[in-house]
Amino acid sequence: MIALFSDFGSADIYVGQIKMVLSKLAPEVVVNDLFHDAPNFDVVSSAHLLSALSVNFPPGSVFLSVIDPGVGSSRGAVVILVDSWWFVGPDNGLMSVVAARHSNVKYWRINWRPEHFSQSFHGRDLFAPIAAWIAKGEFPSDKLESMTELSVNFSENDAFSIIYIDHYGNSFTGIRAVNLAFDREILINGVAVRYANTFSTVEVGHVFWYVNSLELVEIAVNCGSAASLLNLRVGTELTII
Amino acid sequence: MIALFSDFGSADIYVGQIKMVLSKLAPEVVVNDLFHDAPNFDVVSSAHLLSALSVNFPPGSVFLSVIDPGVGSSRGAVVILVDSWWFVGPDNGLMSVVAARHSNVKYWRINWRPEHFSQSFHGRDLFAPIAAWIAKGEFPSDKLESMTELSVNFSENDAFSIIYIDHYGNSFTGIRAVNLAFDREILINGVAVRYANTFSTVEVGHVFWYVNSLELVEIAVNCGSAASLLNLRVGTELTII
Amino acid sequence: MIALFSDFGSADIYVGQIKMVLSKLAPEVVVNDLFHDAPNFDVVSSAHLLSALSVNFPPGSVFLSVIDPGVGSSRGAVVILVDSWWFVGPDNGLMSVVAARHSNVKYWRINWRPEHFSQSFHGRDLFAPIAAWIAKGEFPSDKLESMTELSVNFSENDAFSIIYIDHYGNSFTGIRAVNLAFDREILINGVAVRYANTFSTVEVGHVFWYVNSLELVEIAVNCGSAASLLNLRVGTELTII
Numbered sequence: 001m002i003a004l005f006s007d008f009g010s011a012d013i014y015v016g017q018i019k020m021v022l023s024k025l026a027p028e029v030v031v032n033d034l035f036h037d038a039p040n041f042d043v044v045s046s047a048h049l050l051s052a053l054s055v056n057f058p059p060g061s062v063f064l065s066v067i068d069p070g071v072g073s074s075r076g077a078v079v080i081l082v083d084s085w086w087f088v089g090p091d092n093g094l095m096s097v098v099a100a101r102h103s104n105v106k107y108w109r110i111n112w113r114p115e116h117f118s119q120s121f122h123g124r125d126l127f128a129p130i131a132a133w134i135a136k137g138e139f140p141s142d143k144l145e146s147m148t149e150l151s152v153n154f155s156e157n158d159a160f161s162i163i164y165i166d167h168y169g170n171s172f173t174g175i176r177a178v179n180l181a182f183d184r185e186i187l188i189n190g191v192a193v194r195y196a197n198t199f200s201t202v203e204v205g206h207v208f209w210y211v212n213s214l215e216l217v218e219i220a221v222n223c224g225s226a227a228s229l230l231n232l233r234v235g236t237e238l239t240i241i
Numbered sequence: 242m243i244a245l246f247s248d249f250g251s252a253d254i255y256v257g258q259i260k261m262v263l264s265k266l267a268p269e270v271v272v273n274d275l276f277h278d279a280p281n282f283d284v285v286s287s288a289h290l291l292s293a294l295s296v297n298f299p300p301g302s303v304f305l306s307v308i309d310p311g312v313g314s315s316r317g318a319v320v321i322l323v324d325s326w327w328f329v330g331p332d333n334g335l336m337s338v339v340a341a342r343h344s345n346v347k348y349w350r351i352n353w354r355p356e357h358f359s360q361s362f363h364g365r366d367l368f369a370p371i372a373a374w375i376a377k378g379e380f381p382s383d384k385l386e387s388m389t390e391l392s393v394n395f396s397e398n399d400a401f402s403i404i405y406i407d408h409y410g411n412s413f414t415g416i417r418a419v420n421l422a423f424d425r426e427i428l429i430n431g432v433a434v435r436y437a438n439t440f441s442t443v444e445v446g447h448v449f450w451y452v453n454s455l456e457l458v459e460i461a462v463n464c465g466s467a468a469s470l471l472n473l474r475v476g477t478e479l480t481i482i
Numbered sequence: 483m484i485a486l487f488s489d490f491g492s493a494d495i496y497v498g499q500i501k502m503v504l505s506k507l508a509p510e511v512v513v514n515d516l517f518h519d520a521p522n523f524d525v526v527s528s529a530h531l532l533s534a535l536s537v538n539f540p541p542g543s544v545f546l547s548v549i550d551p552g553v554g555s556s557r558g559a560v561v562i563l564v565d566s567w568w569f570v571g572p573d574n575g576l577m578s579v580v581a582a583r584h585s586n587v588k589y590w591r592i593n594w595r596p597e598h599f600s601q602s603f604h605g606r607d608l609f610a611p612i613a614a615w616i617a618k619g620e621f622p623s624d625k626l627e628s629m630t631e632l633s634v635n636f637s638e639n640d641a642f643s644i645i646y647i648d649h650y651g652n653s654f655t656g657i658r659a660v661n662l663a664f665d666r667e668i669l670i671n672g673v674a675v676r677y678a679n680t681f682s683t684v685e686v687g688h689v690f691w692y693v694n695s696l697e698l699v700e701i702a703v704n705c706g707s708a709a710s711l712l713n714l715r716v717g718t719e720l721t722i723i
Contacts (some may be wrong), residue, residue, distance in 0.1 A: 200314035441555035
């Protein structure tokens with residue numbers, strides 16, 4: 001399976017072109033739109049979200065992951081193998097969180113450049129072919145060079161900020177739930193938010209934090225929008241009290 | 242075929258996770274994104290839209306249908322077989338309209354709970370596996386208990402309100418066209434709207450009602466937005482005059 | 483492969499119904515959502531975008547292309563074969579740009595009307611079945627009539643206007659890059675825009691034009707929105723200076 005993760009926009013013209021390449025090179029491989037509306041150019045938030053989302057995928061899954069404000073610059077291109085999951089994309093930190101949180105990681109630099117190569121769309125021209133070959137079991141050794149670490153590394157630590165807001169207004173933090181005791185409160189935009197087990201245990205319209213389906217701490221409102229109520233955006237910082 | 246119907250948002254991170262489960266458990270089954278932008282938490286409008294949309298799907302199709310404001314509460318989980326179509330989702334009325342409109346319906350309660358079970362994402366953890374097994378012909382009898390009726394039932398009657406507005410501004414009512422004579426007018430937000438056969442038979446910018454492609458009565462404007470012109474929203478009520 | 487191109491909206495209920503038809507009639511054919519958020523009813527801009535997007539698809543690809551403000555009127559329905567690519571849709575000019583730019587084109591009028599035929603959704607009822615049969619190699623000769631040219635023709639010339647704006651605000655012109663020398667400037671909404679090779683060669687926030695991944699001239703801002711900065715919309719005209 002190839003899972004696509006990007007800021008290309010689910011309504012834009014880019015994802016279809018990537019899928020054209022994948023279906024040309026690996027028509028028998030399942031392609032899954034994991035997420036295409038990551039906040040534009042926000043590599044840090046996306047790195048934390050990608051780390052949380054990649055859990056539970058079957059062994060051998062390939063994550064074609066592109067948040068790439070530096071496309072066309074000299075930033076590197078990379079393939080990593082984290083336990084049994086592959087990640088293909090820019091070497092700009094996007095994969096550094098998932099890599100830092102696992103001990104069994106291998107790294108390759110993508111040296112190959114295709115004949116037709118747009119400077120602004122490496123997702124289609126560079127990363128998609130590499131992902132297609134890996135997903136169908138044809139590791140392109142001749143196009144890669146082994147290396148020992150990523151060029152850009154973020155911390156493996158949790159992010160104490162909002163990393164994603166869904167269309168309901170539920171606001172994901174970058175805090176893994178195992179790292180936060182239920183009796184702690186979260187101070188965010190001047191409001192102290194308490195834990196509740198789930199939506200239906202609080203009154204409609206009330207704000208709470210809970211452990212969401214990605215095992216991250218999430219700020220939510222029962223049948224309402226936490227983002228609107230507390231004026232949250234991706235990047236809003238928070239404090240544990 | 243599994244058809245997905247939800248308010249999860251086509252731009253959000255939820256649909257991809259459901260598809261991951263489906264492709265793990267039933268990789269050979271076609272998955273079709275029928276609709277993911279149902280109005281948040283609006284079970285009544287969605288129940289009417291789901292009933293209209295499910296017509297014409299091939300026998301054996303499985304509708305994984307999740308509009309679920311009560312996720313995590315004690316609301317039940319259900320599988321129903323309506324003629325030859327399966328529906329899997331919450332027992333909160335979402336399937337009650339399609340069920341009430343057919344005479345040949347069977348019901349099962351989902352008793353099974355998976356090992357990894359998020360209280361906020363039954364679509365991924367509970368409904369998707371059940372849908373996958375049914376779609377590939379492995380009815381999970383050991384996880385279901387037969388029952389005689391749904392817990393929440395809406396009327397089989399038409400809904401005299403707007404149940405869906407598309408991005409053009411075309412506004413679907415919950416009225417089945419067979420129930421409305423062409424010489425009747427629809428009074429909505431103070432405007433009396435007359436029937437026309439189709440878009441190109443009225444002048445650009447004029448409002449009319451017609452029988453849309455789901456065999457529902459729809460308020461439309463030729464090359465314009467009925468929703469903007471008449472200030473319509475999902476839930477806006479109407480009267481036949 | 484069937485590639486879908488429309489203004490049906492990626493968040494609306496229409497694409498799923500088209501895919502239902504395709505998976506009923508041609509379950510083994512890959513279906514690719516190329517683009518569903520073309521500007522509503524804008525046949526001219528879409529014709530230029532479709533021409534640019536269809537390059538690079540594999541031989542035999544079928545483009546099910548529907549921008550159709552005249553659906554239900556007397557406008558014709560058409561199949562064309564351009565070199566080795568098929569296009570199926572309304573005969574309203576949408577395919578005229580790609581046709582005009584190639585010398586090897588064949589044309590057929592769709593005379594067939596299906597038993598169940600919505601006047602407002604030819605994409606589902608008329609064009610999808612035709613596309614499905616062609617894609618699986620069963621050319622429906624009995625439903626088509628050969629003809630010598632399209633009914634509506636736009637010029638093969640470039641469009642000196644904005645034809646598409648992506649969610650970053652990058653603004654595509656209808657100018658093929660081979661037709662514009664790097665030393666020319668583009669005057670648009672009162673601003674003269676110079677060429678740069680790519681995003682990372684200009685300062686953050688600066689506007690430039692460059693050759694994008696579709697080989698079209700694009701107005702862009704490094705890590706910013708050209709559309710916002712210059713108040714651009716689809717249809718905004720420009721002058722070469």
